[in-house]
Amino acid sequence: MLNDFLILMKSELVISFIIFLLLFIKVGTEMTNDRLLSLVQFLLLANFIAGFLFNEAGSLFGGAFTTNALMAFQKSILSLGVYLISLLFADWLKKSEHMPEFFMLMLSALLGMFFMISSGSLLMFFLALELSTIPVAAMANFDLEKKLSSEASMKMILSSAFSSGILLFGISLIYGATGTISFTEMPALLDGSPLQILAFVFLFAAFAFKLSIVPFHLWTADVYEGAPIAVSSFLSVISKGSIAFILLTALYKVFGPMHAVWYNMVMILSIATMVVGNLFALRQQNIKRFLAYSSIAQVGFILVGISSNSIEGISSVVYFVLIYTFSNLAAFGVAGVISQQTGKERIDDYKGLYQTNPFISWILALALFSLAGIPPTAGFFGKLFLITAGASRGSYFFITVAALNLIVSLFYYLRVIRAVFMDKNEQPIEKINMHPSTKLGMIICGAGIVLVGLLSWVYDYIVNLSM
Template sequence: MNEYLQLMKSELMVILIIFILMFIKLGKGLPNGTLLSLVQLLLLINVAVSFGFNETGRIFNGMFVHNELAGFQKGILSLAVYLISLLCSDWLKDHEHMPEFFMLMLSALLGMFFLVSSDHLLMFYLSLELASIPVAAMANFDLERRKSSEAAMKMVMSSALASGIMLFGISLIYGISGSLDFATIWGSLRNEPLHIMAFVFLFSAFAFKLSVVPFHFWTADVYEGSPVAVTAFLSVASKGAVSFALFNILYKLFPNLSAPWYTLVVVLSILTMLIGNFFALRQDNFLRFLAFSSIAQVGFILVALSGQNSQVISAVTYFVLVYVFSNLAAFGVASVLRSQLGIENISQLKGLYKTSPALAWALALGLFSLAGIPPAAGFFGKLFLLMAGAAKGNYWFITIAALNMIVSLYYYLRIVKLVFSAPDGEQVQEVKILKPVGLGLVICSAGIVLAGIVSWIYDHINSMV
């Protein structure tokens, strides 16, 4: 019993928060402002619970595995949710259904926790569904906006298709090996047509969730239509959790098929980076732009995942940590601007520095980090990703990835230039930065700077592998 409490502490904490919210909602209820502060406090506790005291062990007959690294990854995901709850206060504080929003978001977070820890295909399937069904409901949370329901429809349909395809792959794996346990399956998989087909079916579901080209079509529409909080959650927490799980699938379930999947991952990675970058160049809607930029970033994660060495998972984990800070800085600014001024387009950002310098700096720092410019942590994140990929010795592939980083510099810096240039004609109106939003932006900026400078963080992740 004690073991269950110890190994599942972060999951139990999330369930506890969901129940607290449910009882508050069922009872008399609290004023929205108080409730939001309470939730933020609980989520902060959740971050602490996830990062601290992680033991190694397996429970539920080996279905659920927990170790230090999994604990750290769960910590990153909880941190992302905490930051979202801070940064999107503007939108959340007036929303009539705020407790439900958090219940859904925490259910998805719970699914991601189980996804990171799963070591059994049944557990894996259930957690992937738990991580994606609530997100579709969340995408519809601006009930009156037409775009929001369109986004939710696209999300639920494409994720249902993806999970159907994945299930077919799982059924083939069950037919091949007679087991659903990762530890017993991997030995019976060989480099044979049926086994490769099962892998391709399973992989395409991951490609859907990670929005790898050619499965990226839903991404931009869902990002544009959903509320900013949901978009932030999708692009940071969902991507992070699925890339951790993809590592498990590639390296624990399919190590015997490493030759075919290496080719597949390399080809998809190049396509993803190219298409993400070139579509990001021509976007004017800020959220759509961030969608394509996140597609391009997933391409870089795939570069590392193709590496097949012990550095891979530490590079990916570190990158996701940095990505949480840098992407959420950009999303925080987008959220404030959209809920207070209704700004959605990049061209409207011109001269933002004049009226709200704090927002401009946070946005610039986030974009610098996403582009990978040295003082910001994003540079080190990209560097470790490329190094993990380069260890395989496929240098032309790494060169293409590095060239793609240069392309991405153009569109990130274009926004920074717009933000800092003098406004012509109409000025961006002044915005009021709420205390939680300010705190969130400070944490993001501090994270971007510190995660790059403090080398202890990467060493710490590396020591857990």
């Protein structure tokens, strides 16, 4: 019994251990930020590697906590993202007075996401979802003296509190309609009665809030712009990724019998998300707002894959989130370094960046090509598999709209690349001195963007896990 507990919950236990260790270090010692940052980076790397060891499938607590190889892999993707964040934003973290608290909040949110991915009942899912959003709202306020930061975090906490109210109302209706909150018992009791459909709409609205699907996306750009860049990148990659994973479980395993009901809903929302995300990204001048709308558009593509309700749906979404982690974190990392050293966040300020900083220009170009889905980079394969999975339902109108949106998105990604490589500027951003670990993080991201696409066994491995 105890052995089961230790092995099945090992990733959660490791994270809890790191959180407590940081707490003791904060309270009991006078460690400098430099040494603490290296320690945390080492621990997060160890956590990422430990994610691949001793994985077994099973369930605990009467089915409330389940785990299997696919979930372990999803958790590893999230761990990798957190490790990359600790590398990429080393400069910002070192200057922060409250670095241990930042990591404690971030790891608590990560712990919540792990429990959420593994949840086997609606109660567990709700508690984990709250654990993964409340600390993030506190993190958004981390630049305590900045007005924008407190405004962003206010918007985040109010919208997430409201969306959890909606989620709970949906859960209560589901409980009333079926009499169970367990994910394993529920599918047999779902018959598509009006009450269940109403409950499902409420539940999906809450998911849409967290995943910033149009028309529930309004908080996204404001929060991304106001929050510190490290937090924006956490929100856009790790938070989005974990919600996409649990949405897969919820739609396929729990609401699978109601597929006919949710297919049209996902299709309409996906089209709206891609179109609105792309159109708003066209006119953004601030790089953080630009990345926010671009991530909304990417969520639209994730929905294309989710709509398929097949094994390809699961594997393509997991594969895409892996690629998206590398490419979006690289883009945020470059934006973070520049904003940290020069305070410049406008796309116009990036003109002529290539003359002074060739390395980060190439990383930014790789990341944006991958987000746009241009062939040699992994982003192309991610989009290809998502759209192939979506096409398996046979709705060619839907797939055509998605493909057209890919072309529209090229326009704004290439606008940034043109500013960096081609436009002349009298006073480009001066030479930037990076922390060595930031450079390491960018190299890992760049290597990931290229290799994940070229090495075909990565996708085969994910397909094997999703069977």
